[in-house]
Amino acid sequence: MSELKEIPIWLITTIVPILLVQGTWMFLDAGKWGKWRWFWGIWGLINTPLPLLIYLFFVRFPDNRKKRHSREDE
Template sequence: MDELKQIPIWQGALIVLILLSQSTWLFIDARKRGSYPWFWGMWGLIQFPGPLIFYWLFVRKRWLRKGK
């Protein structure tokens, strides 16, 4: 708990803003594409930038899809 006390409030707010923005964008885009929006949205809330990278590679890039 002492580690959290050392983080300035503006850094904590920035981290929350980044995670919420990422999660919202992943959810909305995955819903448009029919690709497990709740999974991407929840994963986007707990990590950065891993979910964005994996989403871009496995959902957005057509060259990785088989048969298309």
């Protein structure tokens, strides 16, 4: 059997806060925009940085563009 290597404590203390902040921010922000907040929050807690990038490019930025264009038309 292969030997399992231990994960360094500095790596755990770095990744865990990043995942918690990312998941919490995505959950709260998706709640403001009304788009699947539980999905984004849980996915943000599991993995980084892919969920954040996908959220920003496919949910957040398109909504900002729509709002900006609707304000310019007025």
